[in-house]
Amino acid sequence: MAAHLIRVFRELADMAPRRGTPRTLFYNDVDDVCVGNWVPNTDIFETDAEIIIRLELANVSRKDISIKVKDGKLHITGYRQGIQETHRLYFHQMEIHCGNFCKVITLPAALEHNEIIASLQDGILDIRISKQSSPVEIPIVLETDRNSDR
8 A cells, every 4th residue: 555655646746847847849748638538658769860759559559549730739649449358357457548548749840840650560659750841741641561760
């Protein structure tokens, strides 16, 4: 019980805003769409040519994912099915979220209209944003084949 309370307090402390901490180039934003939804683990990193946003979405089908750019924000939403079992289940531990998920990431203005490509493979969604400076139309295509930078 005490260990559980310590974990809860640590999670609350991680969610609290920190004074004097500079805002990073990309940051998670609070959005009304996300209230009540689970948030997938996300890594954001870059190469010389692109920004890569990687989300952990095990057991989420491509058809259940939506990616949109709106008002300078990248909205990633979707749904993960829960366990479909005909027999009665008794959970001893349940840490894998199911149901609706949402992630909103504010994009720097310079990247807002650049080329964006998304691919889903092995439960990992990679969203790649080109660093090219000239704005282009944004086709968002979910591909199952990708060359991994892992």
